[in-house]
Amino acid sequence: MRVLRLGLLRGGLEIKQFLRQRESVVFTIFFPVMLLFIFGSVFKDSIAPGVTFSQYFVAGMIATGLVNSGFQQLAITIPMERDFGTLKRLRGTPMSPASYFIGKAILVTVSTLVQIALLMGFGAAMFGLDMPTSTAKWFRFAWLIVVGSFCTTALGIAFSTVPKSGRGASAVVSPIVIILQFFSGVFFVFTQLPKWMQDFAAIFPLKWLTQGMRSVFLPDSFVQQEVAKSWEIGRTAIILIIWTVIGIVFSVKKFKWSNS
Amino acid sequence: MSTSAISIKGLTKKYDGKFAVAGIDLEVAYGEIFAILGPNGAGKTTTVEILEGYRSRDSGEVRVLGDDPQALGEKKYSWRERIGIVLQSSADAGDLSVRETVHHFAKYYERAKDPESVIALTGLSEKADDKIRNLSGGQRRRLDVALGIIGSPELLFLDEPTTGFDPEARRAFWELIKQLRDEGTTILLTTHYLDEAEALADRVAVIAGGKIIEISPPETLGGRHLAQARVTWVEGGKSHERLTSTPTNDVATISARLGGEIPELQVIRPSLEDIYLQMIGGQE
Known part of the structure; x- marks a missing residue:
C-alpha cells in the first residue's frame, strides 16, 4: 500500500519535472506531430484503395510514440539521474525502488496518452484520419497501448544501465530507436523494405507495435498487403510480453543506483 | 555493542586487490559528533558508504543502530527511517523548488519533521520558492542537509558537508549541526577541514592509507596538549x-x-593542522 502510495506520489513529481523541461516536452510530445505534418504534407498518395499514407503513418507514429516516451526517454533520463546523484539519494531513503519504477511508469503512460491524443486530433483535423471503426478495434488499441507502455518502460529501465554517463546516453540510445523506426515500417511501408530488414525488425517490439496499430487504424482489407497476410495479433501479444519479462528481469538484476 | 550507534571491528575492503580500508575498529556512542579526518583516498568515503549500506565489505563486523547494514533483509526500510544521509555531491531535481522537494521527501518518512520548520532551520526560507538549479553551492548544500534531517534521523551521516562554503555560511552551518546534536542526533562527519573537526567533534579519528592512526578528542589529538x-x-x-x-x-x-x-x-604552539600533517605524513 505504502509502495503504491509513494509510487503515485513519485509519478506526480515525475510529471511535474517533465513539464518543466521544455526540451523534453517538445521532443516527446510535439515532435511526432511535426513529423506527421511533414510526412503527411509530402506524401499525398494513397498506398492502397482508401488508405492514405498519413493513415499508415499515424499508426506507425503512435507505435513509435510508445517507444519514444518509454524506452528512449527512460534510457536517457535515468543515466542522467544517476550522474546527478538523484538515484543514490533516493537509495538512502525508506522509499522502495518499486515506488520509483511505478513513478516512471506513470510518467510514460501519461506522456504517451497525451502524445497519442495529439497525433489523432491533429491527424483528423489536417489529413482526414479515420478513427478505429469498431469496439473490438478500440479494445485492441487500448491493450496495445497498455502492454506496449509496460514493455517499453521495462526495456527503458533495463537499457538505462548501458550508457556509461548521462551525457553520452542520448548518443547511445537515439540511433537504436531511429534505426528501428526505419526498419519497422514507420517511415516507409513495411512491405517495401528488403526482406533482411523485415526479418531483423521482427526481433524487436517496434515492428509488432506498428503492425498492431495498423490493424487498428487501417481497413481490414489491408491485411492482404501485410507480409504475413495476417495481423498476427496473438503473436504480437506474446512477443511484447516476452520483451517485457526480459526488461523486468534485467532491470531487477542490473539496475545501478550510482556510477561507482 | 548495542550501546553504540556505530560499531566497527576489523573492517576491510579491497578494490582491485588493493586495500581501501585495511582493518578499522571504532565505536561511536549515541549522541556523539564523531569526525573522520583524512586525506583524499584515505578510505573515509568507503568506510562511510559501508556504514550507510551503499557498499559491501570484504571482512569485519559492522553494526549501525544495532543492525548490519549489509544484512538488513526486511528491516531495510525501517532502518533507513532512522538514518539520514548527506552525500558528497549532488545536482539533482533542478526543476523543482526547495519547498516542493522538502515537502516531497517528508512523505517518505513515518516520523518526518515539519517541512516548513526544516526549511527555516536550514536557512532556506527566503529561497523556498526558488528552483533548485538557481541556488548557490552553499544553499544547495543546506538543502542536502534539509533532506538528510527531514526524517528525524537518530543517526546523521555528513560527508564533507561544508565544501565550497564561505566562512560565514560555514559558521551558520556549524550552529545547525550543534543544534541537531543538542536534540540528541548522533552525527558522523567526514571532513577535510581541521577547524571543522575542532569546532564540532567530540572525538576525531584520523585515517590514512585505510587505517586509523588515532582516535581522540580534538584537544588531545597527536599529544597536542603535551607538545612542546x-x-x-x-x-x-x-x-x-x-x-x-x-x-x-x-x-x-x-x-x-x-x-x-x-x-x-x-x-x-603546534596547531591541529601541524599535528595532523605530521600524523598523515608519517604514513606516506
Missing part, C-alpha cells in the same frame, strides 16, 4: 630557536638576559 612549543628570537644578530615545554619561563629568562624586549620573539 617552539620559541624563536634574535640575539647577537643571529636567529635562535628552542623547543620547550615551559615557554613562559624561557621567555622570562631570555628577557632578563637581554634586559627587556626580545627582538623578533615568537612562541609557536
Whole structure:
C-alpha cells in the first residue's frame, strides 16, 4: 500500500519535472506531430484503395510514440539521474525502488496518452484520419497501448544501465530507436523494405507495435498487403510480453543506483 | 555493542586487490559528533558508504543502530527511517523548488519533521520558492542537509558537508549541526577541514592509507596538549630557536638576559593542522 502510495506520489513529481523541461516536452510530445505534418504534407498518395499514407503513418507514429516516451526517454533520463546523484539519494531513503519504477511508469503512460491524443486530433483535423471503426478495434488499441507502455518502460529501465554517463546516453540510445523506426515500417511501408530488414525488425517490439496499430487504424482489407497476410495479433501479444519479462528481469538484476 | 550507534571491528575492503580500508575498529556512542579526518583516498568515503549500506565489505563486523547494514533483509526500510544521509555531491531535481522537494521527501518518512520548520532551520526560507538549479553551492548544500534531517534521523551521516562554503555560511552551518546534536542526533562527519573537526567533534579519528592512526578528542589529538612549543628570537644578530615545554619561563629568562624586549620573539604552539600533517605524513 505504502509502495503504491509513494509510487503515485513519485509519478506526480515525475510529471511535474517533465513539464518543466521544455526540451523534453517538445521532443516527446510535439515532435511526432511535426513529423506527421511533414510526412503527411509530402506524401499525398494513397498506398492502397482508401488508405492514405498519413493513415499508415499515424499508426506507425503512435507505435513509435510508445517507444519514444518509454524506452528512449527512460534510457536517457535515468543515466542522467544517476550522474546527478538523484538515484543514490533516493537509495538512502525508506522509499522502495518499486515506488520509483511505478513513478516512471506513470510518467510514460501519461506522456504517451497525451502524445497519442495529439497525433489523432491533429491527424483528423489536417489529413482526414479515420478513427478505429469498431469496439473490438478500440479494445485492441487500448491493450496495445497498455502492454506496449509496460514493455517499453521495462526495456527503458533495463537499457538505462548501458550508457556509461548521462551525457553520452542520448548518443547511445537515439540511433537504436531511429534505426528501428526505419526498419519497422514507420517511415516507409513495411512491405517495401528488403526482406533482411523485415526479418531483423521482427526481433524487436517496434515492428509488432506498428503492425498492431495498423490493424487498428487501417481497413481490414489491408491485411492482404501485410507480409504475413495476417495481423498476427496473438503473436504480437506474446512477443511484447516476452520483451517485457526480459526488461523486468534485467532491470531487477542490473539496475545501478550510482556510477561507482 | 548495542550501546553504540556505530560499531566497527576489523573492517576491510579491497578494490582491485588493493586495500581501501585495511582493518578499522571504532565505536561511536549515541549522541556523539564523531569526525573522520583524512586525506583524499584515505578510505573515509568507503568506510562511510559501508556504514550507510551503499557498499559491501570484504571482512569485519559492522553494526549501525544495532543492525548490519549489509544484512538488513526486511528491516531495510525501517532502518533507513532512522538514518539520514548527506552525500558528497549532488545536482539533482533542478526543476523543482526547495519547498516542493522538502515537502516531497517528508512523505517518505513515518516520523518526518515539519517541512516548513526544516526549511527555516536550514536557512532556506527566503529561497523556498526558488528552483533548485538557481541556488548557490552553499544553499544547495543546506538543502542536502534539509533532506538528510527531514526524517528525524537518530543517526546523521555528513560527508564533507561544508565544501565550497564561505566562512560565514560555514559558521551558520556549524550552529545547525550543534543544534541537531543538542536534540540528541548522533552525527558522523567526514571532513577535510581541521577547524571543522575542532569546532564540532567530540572525538576525531584520523585515517590514512585505510587505517586509523588515532582516535581522540580534538584537544588531545597527536599529544597536542603535551607538545612542546617552539620559541624563536634574535640575539647577537643571529636567529635562535628552542623547543620547550615551559615557554613562559624561557621567555622570562631570555628577557632578563637581554634586559627587556626580545627582538623578533615568537612562541609557536603546534596547531591541529601541524599535528595532523605530521600524523598523515608519517604514513606516506
